[in-house]
Amino acid sequence: MLSHMDLSASLIVDRAGLDGLLGALAARGYRTIGPVVRDGAVVQRQVSSTGDLPQGWHDEQAPGHYRLHHDDDSSLFAWAVGPESPKSEFYPARSLVWRTSSTGDVVTLEQPQQESAPAALIGSRPCELAAMRVLDRVFAGGEIPDPCYRDRREGSFVVVAECGTPAATCFCTSMGTGPGVEDGYDLALTELTSPDGPRYLVRVGSARGAEVIAEMGGSPAQPADFASRDAVLENAARRIERKLDAGNVRQLLASNLEHPRWDDVASRCLACGNCTLVCPTCFCGAVSDTTTVDGAVERHRRWDTCFDLAHSLVHTGPVRATTWSRYRQWLTHKLSTWHDQFGTSGCVGCGRCIAWCPVGIDITVEVAAIAASDGAVPVHIESGGDRS
Amino acid sequence: MSLPTVVSRPTLAVWKFASCDGCQLSLLDCEDELLAVVGAVQIAHFTELSRAVQEGPFDVSLVEGSITTADDIERIRAIRQASSLLVTIGACATSGGIQALRNYADVGEYTATVYAHPEYISTLAKSTPISEHVPVDFELRGCPIDRHQLLEVITACLTGRRPVIPGHSVCQECKGRGTVCVLVAHGTPCLGPVTRAGCGALCPAVDRGCYGCFGPADTANTSSLARQLITVGTSRADVSRLFRTFNAGSPAFREESLTYDSPETGR
Structure with missing residues (x-):
């Protein structure tokens, strides 16, 4: 089918065109999940019109800090990522894996089917699209795909909104994941300002996207519109000051497993797990079996975190009993051993772990601190002592 | 018979x-x-x-x-x-x-x-x-x-099995249910990061800080959280009071409460 589509057909639409998009997706049976403001943050919820989107809302982010403020402008996408990500749509925080019920001597195993309609994600950011691709490799890239993830992800429709207003916590430019994106989506939006309010450049990335764009109205995009997009993305990239040396970090961390900085960060780290839970690629889960008083057995999977003491619990106790060892596990996996396991970095530079750490621990600062004293070891190890 | x-x-x-x-x-x-x-x-x-x-x-x-x-x-x-x-x-x-x-x-x-x-x-x-x-x-x-x-x-x-009762933080329950962090996004003093889960994160879900009624989590870094509470504007007396409620007798909360109960000393 793809060959019959003109994938280069791009449109310029106004806000009514976006409402047309939401309507077209709903008519195709999608649950349209998009950004909304709830309890002082931009989060993901079901949306039915552009009236649900964060019009005029803007964010201010820093380590351990997130605030929204509202202006009178009519922008819909002038904010950077909030605490939630597409992860929760494809890999729910808690899910039933199976349950048994028994009648007399007969025990029946029931596996839940994916019941809800497929999701259309509206306004995912390029870094989030990169995170979905990371999770695709984790959950669906191996010999045995995860059925829960696969069923939810396969039927999904992704409308990316390129990023014009990064936060101070963002570092996608270091990780090569933003602020623009060229493929991997069904449709891509770029919010462009004009005297008459925002307009949207809509680009097509898939055959399904081409079908839907045909129902959006609007007019063919002109070279000037693409120039405006370039300006938005250049301006966004220029505003991103936070950096992580992605080229060297893999080897840097692998060769600094005893660096004293791990102890330093452990004195600040709460081991609460927030960084991993807001991370759009952290995928660890805990599976537990429970019985009910009436004799049924249920197996549940929930998000877990490598900061949880129970995460490494074996019969003699936790393998990683100290916070420094758990923080080291997280950071070395995310930035170093993820390459060995999945062929890419596990970090997409979204900055969530920085903003949503209650005490503002900043992975770019931690990496830079290790790089600044590459090869250092604690005094007691230098003198031949044991770390523990 | x-x-x-x-x-x-x-x-x-x-x-x-x-x-x-x-x-x-x-x-x-x-x-x-x-x-x-x-x-x-x-x-x-x-x-x-x-x-x-x-x-x-x-x-x-x-x-x-x-x-x-x-x-x-x-x-x-x-x-x-x-x-x-x-x-x-x-x-x-x-x-x-x-x-x-x-x-x-x-x-x-x-x-x-x-x-x-x-x-x-x-x-x-x-x-x-x-x-x-x-x-x-x-x-x-x-x-x-x-x-x-x-x-x-x-x-x-x-x-005859082990109960599935986690020892981790309340934060995991907030994130699991999609509750926005009241400490990071509102500056509300919250003990969730050092408090054991189990309540379902009731208080943050109604826009209040956790007051630690489930006691310390498995690994509760209370001193780091207390420093952050001071940073977001909580008074030393309020930090002390926050750790001194229903689990005032638990060692981790008691230590932090004592550290902050005088205006002069500590951290």
Whole structure:
């Protein structure tokens, strides 16, 4: 089918065109999940019109800090990522894996089917699209795909909104994941300002996207519109000051497993797990079996975190009993051993772990601190002592 | 011809020490599951439910409340002796409860202030958890406990398996239910990062900070969180008070509370 589509057909639409998009997706049976403001943050919820989107809302982010403020402008996408990500749509925080019920001597195993309609994600950011691709490799890239993830992800429709207003916590430019994106989506939006309010450049990335764009109205995009997009993305990239040396970090961390900085960060780290839970690629889960008083057995999977003491619990106790060892596990996996396991970095530079750490621990600062004293070891190890 | 053997259901006893009864009433709050519970166990001693009580031994004892009198010490030893499994329920039984505020003060001064005839009061200087006096098989935290967790513990006891009761932070429950962090996004003082999960993150879900009623999580870095609470504008006195409520007697919270209770010293 793809060959019959003109994938280069791009449109310029106004806000009514976006409402047309939401309507077209709903008519195709999608649950349209998009950004909304709830309890002082931009989060993901079901949306039915552009009236649900964060019009005029803007964010201010820093380590351990997130605030929204509202202006009178009519922008819909002038904010950077909030605490939630597409992860929760494809890999729910808690899910039933199976349950048994028994009648007399007969025990029946029931596996839940994916019941809800497929999701259309509206306004995912390029870094989030990169995170979905990371999770695709984790959950669906191996010999045995995860059925829960696969069923939810396969039927999904992704409308990316390129990023014009990064936060101070963002570092996608270091990780090569933003602020623009060229493929991997069904449709891509770029919010462009004009005297008459925002307009949207809509680009097509898939055959399904081409079908839907045909129902959006609007007019063919002109070279000037693409120039405006370039300006938005250049301006966004220029505003991103936070950096992580992605080229060297893999080897840097692998060769600094005893660096004293791990102890330093452990004195600040709460081991609460927030960084991993807001991370759009952290995928660890805990599976537990429970019985009910009436004799049924249920197996549940929930998000877990490598900061949880129970995460490494074996019969003699936790393998990683100290916070420094758990923080080291997280950071070395995310930035170093993820390459060995999945062929890419596990970090997409979204900055969530920085903003949503209650005490503002900043992975770019931690990496830079290790790089600044590459090869250092604690005094007691230098003198031949044991770390523990 | 012999009669078929009657396999009796395991016996369950519920005991009260210094407490408000709220935790043991959580069992009666299990309205949907109560019939299944009483079908699975034989309730041998539960005076909030029935005056009819049986002698021990008991297969499972649920113990609510803290130890505050010399008589309590004798009684909990006898209950331990009579119980195969002893599970403590609630902040009083697991950390001394709100009445452990006396541990920071002179109980003699308290009784003299409150009672017309303090000479009639026979009490210990401190309110202490059950585990300071007898071995405890499992501690279920909370003020009050969560009834779903109570059901899980009872079911696990009956099945002979480990209860699925996590020791991690409340933050994991906030993130799991999609609650926006009140500390990061609003600057509200919140003990969630150092408090054990189990409540379902009730307070942050209604835009309030966690006040730590489930006590410290497995690894609670209270000193780092306290520094951050000061950074977001919480006064030293309020940081001290925050750690000194229903789990004031738990070592991690007690230490931080003492660190911040004077304007001069500490961190």
